[in-house]
Structure formats: C-alpha cells, structure tokens
Amino acid sequence: MSTNVDLQNNIEKDYTTLNLGPTHPATHGIFQNVLTMDGEIIIKAVPTIGYIHRAFEKLAEHRPYNQITPITDRLNYCSSPINNMGWHMTVEKLIECEVPKRAEYLRVIIMELARIADHIVCDTVIAVDTGAMTGFLYLFQAREKIYEIYEAICGARLTTNIGRIGGMERDFPEIAWKRIHDFINEFPAMLTEFDKLVTRNRIFMDRTVNCGPISAERALEYGFTGPNLRAAGVDYDVRVMNPYSSYQDFDFKIPVGTQGDTFDRYMVRMQEMWESLSIIKQAVAKMPKGEFHADVPEFYLPDKQDVYSKMEALIYHFKIVMGETEVPKGEVYHAVEGGNGELGYYLISDGGRTPFRLHFRRPCYIYYQAYSEMIEGGMLSDAILTMSSMNVIAGELDA
Amino acid sequence: MSELHDNLLQALEERFPGAVISSGDERDFPVFHLQKNQLIAVLTFLKQEKGFNFLTTMCGIHYPEQGDLEFALMYQLHNMVQNQRIRFKVFMPKSQLDVPTLTTIWPAANWMEREAFDFYGFKFTGHPDLRRILNMDEMNYHPLRKEYALEDAGRDDKEDKYFGR
Numbered sequence: 001m002s003t004n005v006d007l008q009n010n011i012e013k014d015y016t017t018l019n020l021g022p023t024h025p026a027t028h029g030i031f032q033n034v035l036t037m038d039g040e041i042i043i044k045a046v047p048t049i050g051y052i053h054r055a056f057e058k059l060a061e062h063r064p065y066n067q068i069t070p071i072t073d074r075l076n077y078c079s080s081p082i083n084n085m086g087w088h089m090t091v092e093k094l095i096e097c098e099v100p101k102r103a104e105y106l107r108v109i110i111m112e113l114a115r116i117a118d119h120i121v122c123d124t125v126i127a128v129d130t131g132a133m134t135g136f137l138y139l140f141q142a143r144e145k146i147y148e149i150y151e152a153i154c155g156a157r158l159t160t161n162i163g164r165i166g167g168m169e170r171d172f173p174e175i176a177w178k179r180i181h182d183f184i185n186e187f188p189a190m191l192t193e194f195d196k197l198v199t200r201n202r203i204f205m206d207r208t209v210n211c212g213p214i215s216a217e218r219a220l221e222y223g224f225t226g227p228n229l230r231a232a233g234v235d236y237d238v239r240v241m242n243p244y245s246s247y248q249d250f251d252f253k254i255p256v257g258t259q260g261d262t263f264d265r266y267m268v269r270m271q272e273m274w275e276s277l278s279i280i281k282q283a284v285a286k287m288p289k290g291e292f293h294a295d296v297p298e299f300y301l302p303d304k305q306d307v308y309s310k311m312e313a314l315i316y317h318f319k320i321v322m323g324e325t326e327v328p329k330g331e332v333y334h335a336v337e338g339g340n341g342e343l344g345y346y347l348i349s350d351g352g353r354t355p356f357r358l359h360f361r362r363p364c365y366i367y368y369q370a371y372s373e374m375i376e377g378g379m380l381s382d383a384i385l386t387m388s389s390m391n392v393i394a395g396e397l398d399a
Numbered sequence: 400m401s402e403l404h405d406n407l408l409q410a411l412e413e414r415f416p417g418a419v420i421s422s423g424d425e426r427d428f429p430v431f432h433l434q435k436n437q438l439i440a441v442l443t444f445l446k447q448e449k450g451f452n453f454l455t456t457m458c459g460i461h462y463p464e465q466g467d468l469e470f471a472l473m474y475q476l477h478n479m480v481q482n483q484r485i486r487f488k489v490f491m492p493k494s495q496l497d498v499p500t501l502t503t504i505w506p507a508a509n510w511m512e513r514e515a516f517d518f519y520g521f522k523f524t525g526h527p528d529l530r531r532i533l534n535m536d537e538m539n540y541h542p543l544r545k546e547y548a549l550e551d552a553g554r555d556d557k558e559d560k561y562f563g564r
Contacts, residue, residue, distance in 0.1 A: 049532065053534065093426070223453070342455070369509055
C-alpha cells in the first residue's frame with residue numbers, strides 16, 4: 001500500500017493505491033486489480049490479466065483434433081464436460097457427422113450436471129464472501145456427488161476429457177446410472193436447505209442487493225452472455241436460441257433477473273440449477289435406446305478386440321493414435337451455453353491434421369472487461385462480491 | 400446462398416457501393432469480405448439499422464501464403480431478436496496492419512482488439528489502451544503468427560519427432 005503524500009492538499013482528499021491481487025485469497029483465482037481508493041470507495045480500477053496464460057490457441061494449431069479435448073478441460077475447469085462437448089460438436093459440425101439420439105441425451109445429462117456443479121461453486125462462493133461458510137460446506141457435498149458421477153463415466157473428476165468426436169467413449173455403466181438416480185433424489189433437499197440458509201438471510205440480502213449492478217444495454221454492449229446477461233433481464237440462452245445436442249426436446253424455463261446486481265446473478269443461478277435438474281430428469285426418463293456413438297471410424301477408436309483381429313480396425317486405430325486423420329476444409333463456429341456464458345469455438349481447417357486456426361470465444365474474457373466499470377464508485381468489500389458473482393474463472397479468462 | 404446473405408448483400412451494396420469485396424455462405428454463416436476503410440461505417444449501419452446489436456467475438460488470422468491478403472480480422476455479429484449470425488473478414492498485407500477500432504461502437508471490442516494486437520500485431524487506430532493483454536509487456540514478437548514455432552527451435556532436451564513437436 002502506498003499513499004500519495006502531498007502536504008499542500010487536504011489529507012482526506014489523498015487517494016490510496018491498493019493492489020488487489022494477483023494472489024489474494026478473496027479473489028478466488030489469479031486476478032490483479034490496481035485500485036485507486038478514496039477511503040473505502042473505489043475511484044478507479046485497472047485490471048491486469050494473463051497470469052496463467054498457457055497459449056491454448058497456439059497449442060491447438062499443433063495438435064490433432066482429438067488431442068485438443070484435454071486443452072478445453074482447462075478453460076472453465078468448474079464445468080469441463082461442457083467445454084469437451086462443445087469441442088466435439090464443433091468438430092462434428094466440420095466433418096458433418098450425425099450423432100445418435102442416445103449419445104446426445106447422454107451428453108445433455110453430463111452437461112447439465114456440469115452446469116449444476118459450476119453454479120454450486122459460484123453461488124456458494126458468493127455466500128462465503130458474505131460470511132456464510134455453512135451453506136458452502138453443505139452444498140459442496142452435492143458437487144462431490146456430481147464428481148463421483150463423472151468418475152463413474154470417464155474415470156476423471158476435474159479435467160474430465162469426457163466423450164469423443166462422434167459420441168461418447170462408452171455407454172454409462174450401471175454404477176453411473178445408480179449415482180445419477182441418487183443425485184436426482186438427494187439434490188432437491190440439499191439445494192432447498194442451502195436456499196433456506198442463504199437466500200432470504202438478512203445479512204446476505206443487505207450485502208448483495210444493488211451490489212455491482214449493470215443495465216441490460218450496457219451488458220449487451222460489453223458482450224455479456226450466460227447467467228450474468230440474464231440477470232440483467234435479457235433472456236438469451238444458446239440452448240434455446242441455437243439448440244444443439246437435442247435441447248429442443250426438453251422443456252425448461254430461462255430465469256431472468258431485473259437489476260443485474262449480485263443478488264439477481266445469484267438468483268438466476270439458483271433457478272437454473274432447478275431447471276438443469278428438471279432437464280436431467282427428462283433426459284433420464286426419455287433416454288432412447290441405440291448406439292452411443294456415431295459411425296465415424298476415422299475419429300472414433302475401434303474396439304480393442306477388433307484392433308487385434310481386423311485389418312481395417314488396426315489402420316484406423318493407428319491413424320487416430322498417431323493423429324493422421326484427414327479432415328475436410330472449412331470454417332465453423334459452434335457455440336454452447338457454458339457455465340458462465342456463450343462458449344464458442346471458431347475453427348478454420350485447411351485439411352491438415354491440425355486446425356489451421358482455433359479461436360475460443362471465452363465468455364468471461366469478454367465480460368470481465370466490464371468489471372472495473374461495475375465496481376467504480378462502490379466499496380472494496382462489494383468489489384470482492386461482484387467478482388465472485390460474475391463467475392470469472394482464471395483458466396478461461398487467460399486461456 | 401441463404402436468404403439472409405442475399406438481403407444483407409443487397410442492403411450493403413445499395414448503401415455502401417464497393418464495400419463488399421466478396422461474400423458467400425460458410426456452412427450456416429453468411430460471410431462478407433469488406434474493404435478496410437468501410438468497416439466502421441458498415442458495422443455501425445448494421446448495429447443501428449439492421450439490429451445486429453451484439454459483437455459475439457473477433458479474432459486475427461494469419462495466412463502466410465496469401466501475399467497481400469496475409470493478415471485477416473474476423474468479426475462475428477449477432478442479431479438477438481431475429482437470431483441471425485453473420486461474419487465479416489477484413490484482409491490486409493503485413494505492411495498495413497492498421498485497422499480502425501470498434502471500441503466506439505462496442506466497448507466489448509476493447510480486450511478483443513488488445514488480444515489481436517498482442518498475438519498478431521494489428522494496430523487499432525483510436526483504441527484507448529492498446530497494450531499487450533495476455534503476454535508479458537517485454538515480449539518483442541507476436542506469437543500467433545505462423546512463422547513462430549510452438550517451441551524454441553534451439554531446445555535440445557526433447558527428442559520427440561514422431562508426435563508432432
């Protein structure tokens with residue numbers, strides 16, 4: 001901390017420069033903001049980002065298509081299955097591959113579980129930042145259950161690398177179905193408990209209502225998407241606007257807020273968790289029979305037994321593992337509704353083994369620009385709360 | 400050609416003759432290649448009169464083998480009311496990387512342009528704060544250009560020539 005010492009002026013008019021971050025425990029990630037403070041009021045905020053930049057766009061230009069999936073895990077690592085599915089669907093769009101209904105429904109279940117996990121992190125952290133640790137501890141058990149479902153499906157918990165180009169790597173095993181049913185039964189009570197603990201709490205409401213608001217016009221100009229845009233009152237959801245993976249088969253609502261403040265962002269996420277749960281129930285109930293992956297042998301690894309006994313399977317296995325699959329030329333953009341907004345993949349293929357150019361439209365990279373405008377004129381403690389309610393994930397921000 | 404493409408092309412040619420160099424449909428997206436000096440006028444017109452109020456994304460692209468069309472910027476707009484998405488491209492040679500800024504139309508363009516400057520070296524004229532954003536300030540090259548290898552070619556601690564390094 002440093003103070004501008006200017007004895008000529010009234011000491012109370014002096015501004016203090018405060019470094020919030022890069023490694024501050026309250027910012028939940030590596031974000032630096034250089035704040036100019038007048039007492040406890042923020043006059044000016046200058047954000048610096050890029051502390052965990054890992055050159056994903058450059059890396060992607062040097063990797064075969066199936067090896068890019070693990071990169072996408074590390075974008076928004078609170079909901080990596082959504083990123084994985086978004087990438088698979090982008091490549092499927094490029095190679096014009098039709099995915100069977102069952103695979104799409106399986107994907108919907110995983111994506112909605114991931115959305116719930118993402119919203120749990122964000123909403124409980126808002127509660128922690130207002131001083132309510134208990135709700136966080138309670139609801140994180142539900143997140144743990146979701147991670148156990150991932151584990152049963154793909155073996156991993158955080159960076160899932162789930163699914164393959166053309167469908168899923170395997171059908172859900174028995175244990176995964178059991179855990180999904182358990183989750184559907186247990187989650188409503190857990191979420192209701194959290195809701196009762198936090199939402200109408202006097203301290204929580206005093207802290208969050210009218211904290212870090214943004215108007216709908218301003219949010220659109222700043223490129224907001226996802227729950228943050230919906231909290232400002234715009235009902236834009238990629239799942240409805242450009243349905244992918246059979247989302248048009250499901251019946252769900254898009255919750256919207258009015259003020260665009262921290263409380264609205266919190267409430268939109270709470271409602272979305274109920275909607276996601278309803279989508280999961282519908283998908284489980286309507287689950288079609290059939291194949292869980294498309295017939296794209298150039299992208300989908302053959303059965304190991306076939307690799308040992310069939311020439312064709314051996315060739316495809318070799319081509320996929322060595323990354324020598326040929327891909328048609330073209331340019332595609334595919335967007336999915338990620339945990340915190342429209343996650344887009346802009347892919348240019350020149351027909352080679354790797355993408356010619358891959359650009360990630362990372363939602364929080366685009367809307368985090370508005371952060372300084374949202375906190376200027378407010379209190380320092382509100383700035384912390386605004387940041388957690390925006391759900392800025394460092395991995396996605398810095399790509 | 401899609402209906403959206405034809406309607407927009409007609410509107411643009413009436414209003415800005417010669418601004419569209421070429422156009423077509425790329426899968427589900429109408430794509431327009433624009434003259435650089437008409438970029439701001441066209442995008443302002445689309446935002447104010449055609450309802451394309453949302454700048455979805457933009458990024459730079461490097462085509463090292465295209466001579467005068469070596470560098471490109473891609474812009475994607477979205478009309479959220481009618482759910483139409485369109486894409487624009489502006490090409491330029493390496494010697495003329497100056498592009499008018501979009502920050503006057505969409506504040507969201509601020510960091511997107513800083514990213515394009517950081518990784519490709521586009522100079523956005525009129526940008527309020529054109530600094531590097533993801534790389535460190537001391538860096539003296541623009542890493543997403545195709546001439547830069549993924550890893551330092553002088554490294555000798557890795558011998559993995561079969562797996563694409």
